[in-house]
Amino acid sequence: MVALREFSMAVSAETLTGFVPRRQASLWGDAWLRLRRSSNARVGMAIMLTFVLIGIFIPLVMPYNPRTDSDLLNRLKPPAQGRLFGTDDQGRDLFRRVLHGANISLRVGLLSVTLALVTGSIIGLTAGFLGGLTDNVAMRFMDIMLAFPATLLAIGIVAARGPGLNNTMLAIGVVQIPVYARIARSATLSIKEQDYMLAARCIGVGTLRRIFRHVLPNSLSPIIVQGTLSIATAILEAAALGFLGLGAQPPTPEWGAMLADGYKYLTIGAWWVLLFPGVAIMLTVLGFNLLGDGLRDALDPRLRHD
Amino acid sequence: MLRYTIRRLIAMIPTLIGVSVIVFLFVHLIPGDPATAMLRENAPAELAERIREELGLNKPLYVQYLVYMLGNDTVAQTEYALARLLGQVVEPPVIKNPYHGILRGDLGRSLVTKDTISSQLRQRFPATFELAMAAMLVATIIGVPAGIVSAIRRNSLIDTTSMFFSLVGVSMPIYWLGMMALMLFAVVLHWVPVGTRLGVDVNLRHVTNFYLLDSLITGNVAALGDALRHLVVPAVVLGTVPMAILARMTRSSMLEALNQDYIRTAHAKGLSERAVVLGHALKNALLPVVTVIGLQVGFLLSGAILTESIFSWPGIGRWVYESIIYRDYPVIQGVTLIIALIFVVVNLIVDLSYAVIDPRIWYQ
Numbered sequence: 187m188v189a190l191r192e193f194s195m196a197v198s199a200e201t202l203t204g205f206v207p208r209r210q211a212s213l214w215g216d217a218w219l220r221l222r223r224s225s226n227a228r229v230g231m232a233i234m235l236t237f238v239l240i241g242i243f244i245p246l247v248m249p250y251n252p253r254t255d256s257d258l259l260n261r262l263k264p265p266a267q268g269r270l271f272g273t274d275d276q277g278r279d280l281f282r283r284v285l286h287g288a289n290i291s292l293r294v295g296l297l298s299v300t301l302a303l304v305t306g307s308i309i310g311l312t313a314g315f316l317g318g319l320t321d322n323v324a325m326r327f328m329d330i331m332l333a334f335p336a337t338l339l340a341i342g343i344v345a346a347r348g349p350g351l352n353n354t355m356l357a358i359g360v361v362q363i364p365v366y367a368r369i370a371r372s373a374t375l376s377i378k379e380q381d382y383m384l385a386a387r388c389i390g391v392g393t394l395r396r397i398f399r400h401v402l403p404n405s406l407s408p409i410i411v412q413g414t415l416s417i418a419t420a421i422l423e424a425a426a427l428g429f430l431g432l433g434a435q436p437p438t439p440e441w442g443a444m445l446a447d448g449y450k451y452l453t454i455g456a457w458w459v460l461l462f463p464g465v466a467i468m469l470t471v472l473g474f475n476l477l478g479d480g481l482r483d484a485l486d487p488r489l490r491h492d
Numbered sequence: 493m494l495r496y497t498i499r500r501l502i503a504m505i506p507t508l509i510g511v512s513v514i515v516f517l518f519v520h521l522i523p524g525d526p527a528t529a530m531l532r533e534n535a536p537a538e539l540a541e542r543i544r545e546e547l548g549l550n551k552p553l554y555v556q557y558l559v560y561m562l563g564n565d566t567v568a569q570t571e572y573a574l575a576r577l578l579g580q581v582v583e584p585p586v587i588k589n590p591y592h593g594i595l596r597g598d599l600g601r602s603l604v605t606k607d608t609i610s611s612q613l614r615q616r617f618p619a620t621f622e623l624a625m626a627a628m629l630v631a632t633i634i635g636v637p638a639g640i641v642s643a644i645r646r647n648s649l650i651d652t653t654s655m656f657f658s659l660v661g662v663s664m665p666i667y668w669l670g671m672m673a674l675m676l677f678a679v680v681l682h683w684v685p686v687g688t689r690l691g692v693d694v695n696l697r698h699v700t701n702f703y704l705l706d707s708l709i710t711g712n713v714a715a716l717g718d719a720l721r722h723l724v725v726p727a728v729v730l731g732t733v734p735m736a737i738l739a740r741m742t743r744s745s746m747l748e749a750l751n752q753d754y755i756r757t758a759h760a761k762g763l764s765e766r767a768v769v770l771g772h773a774l775k776n777a778l779l780p781v782v783t784v785i786g787l788q789v790g791f792l793l794s795g796a797i798l799t800e801s802i803f804s805w806p807g808i809g810r811w812v813y814e815s816i817i818y819r820d821y822p823v824i825q826g827v828t829l830i831i832a833l834i835f836v837v838v839n840l841i842v843d844l845s846y847a848v849i850d851p852r853i854w855y856q
């Protein structure tokens with residue numbers, strides 16, 4: 187009897203030790219750990235944070251009015267002490283203008299991606315969840331939008347609506363909607379078949395609650411990855427529209443518009459007017475691309491516990 | 493395969509109708525009214541009224557769409573026939589500016605040059621096609637090998653360097669790269685000519701408007717060399733983004749293929765490294781790469797708008813840019829439609845080419 191009890195205790199103790207779970211990291215905790223371990227993602231995060239901080243704080247600590255800024259005695263001066271990036275054709279300090287450009291790109295990136303992400307996800311979630319006619323109609327419409335190259339569609343929208351920063355954000359947001367609709371839909375389709383969805387339905391959870399409390403949180407990770415990469419695309423496209431004269435209008439210190447300004451002085455070799463706004467665009471976009479790639483690797487469940 | 497192709501062609505019809513509706517509605521997105529938008533601010537009201545009349549903007553929207561698709565002659569004749577059928581007494585229609593509708597290949601006329609858009613397109617499309625093909629060629633012959641080498645020598649210096657450059661490549665505004673290249677090679681070093689497709693002193697008989705082809709047909713070596721010198725920098729610039737994407741895609745696809753069991757088997761049975769990589773891994777890794785090459789067509793066409801404006805390349809991209817400046821809405825509309833059409837067709841071809849490349853895929 188005693189032996190038996192000892193045996194059973196030994197078994198349970200061993201069972202216990204054998205099954206003591208390692209500290210169970212959540213998907214997000216786990217992802218964060220892996221994100222920090224990837225050097226690419228760390229560089230991306232550093233660039234992104236710098237860009238965001240410049241974008242938020244420069245307008246506060248260094249107020250700037252592009253309309254009154256000009257110094258015609260110092261036109262097109264190359265970089266030197268006191269004017270790090272040189273001056274442009276109005277004699278404006280390029281360093282100051284490039285720093286202020288961060289705020290505009292930050293706004294374009296965030297607002298247009300928010301527009302696309304929210305609208306697209308709602309369309310995708312609803313289409314995937316309801317299926318049938320809703321799904322068919324919504325997705326056919328998304329297919330039609332995808333039949334246009336994105337930049338061209340954005341150019342078309344802005345050309346028709348009229349140039350300006352607001353229409354730029356609208357256009358860039360609209361052309362990205364189908365991307366999110368597709369991602370959200372395919373995530374929804376696989377989640378819909380899970381047992382916990384059946385369970386939720388059995389205990390009488392309503393459709394809206396099932397979509398927003400169960401499907402949405404579980405489909406978030408591909409949407410977040412896409413969101414980060416889309417900010418990169420949005421900044422790049424806003425600059426392209428600005429360069430074509432469709433985006434932010436001069437004298438706004440938008441990077442693409444600054445490049446369009448500088449283009450006129452290419453033949454006289456004024457390289458600094460072109461170099462610095464271009465590098466600013468490239469670094470920012472590179473940062474978001476690195477971070478997005480890192481996030482994708484970190485959030486991919488197939489790579490967990492590698 | 494044939495049945496699948498036909499089914500896909502039929503499925504394309506609703507998409508194309510949708511595309512035509514969006515392109516048609518494009519003019520109606522213009523705030524206020526396209527007629528006033530085309531005129532200067534202080535233009536007389538009668539002029540706007542005349543444009544409205546001429547463009548048929550005073551008709552109901554669905555009639556305007558039908559006119560856009562079928563032409564004003566067809567619609568007017570049908571209206572006349574219908575009225576006669578209903579027993580009304582009507583005058584036969586007189587059409588002053590005949591327009592045949594996009595279904596009959598009439599894209600309308602440019603507001604600026606008054607030329608038909610189709611005739612302009614015939615001149616400008618070869619320029620863009622030549623540039624895009626050259627760009628794709630550059631991208632493929634550099635991007636694909638770079639991806640293969642990166643995958644084989646994973647985490648080596650070559651791998652890290654080429655992956656770093658490919659990330660920079662997709663993060664760069666191509667018009668900026670174009671301007672920098674122009675400044676370096678044309679302004680500072682004087683290695684290549686600036687802008688356009690051919691030097692002014694070069695004579696070339698235009699047969700097809702594809703200058704490389706024309707110079708080959710006519711045996712004009714001087715023109716061939718000159719055309720190539722004009723082509724190389726714009727092509728490399730336009731090819732940068734596809735090159736970067738191809739390198740990344742080839743690398744990850746190769747890595748996946750190299751991890752498969754049959755690669756281990758191939759190694760185990762003593763095949764040379766070369767035979768394993770080229771014969772086994774690369775063959776299987778190519779499928780996603782072909783997709784990516786196909787999908788870049790959309791990028792090349794919209795990237796052409798930026799590249800061509802930098803290099804004064806007289807293709808459809810620069811044409812879009814110019815028509816944006818002059819608010820030449822029919823041109824923007826027509827070219828957008830053509831580009832979307834090309835994009836849809838190329839995507840279909842990419843889908844169909846899977847079956848040819850990969851015998852495992854069998855379309856029912």
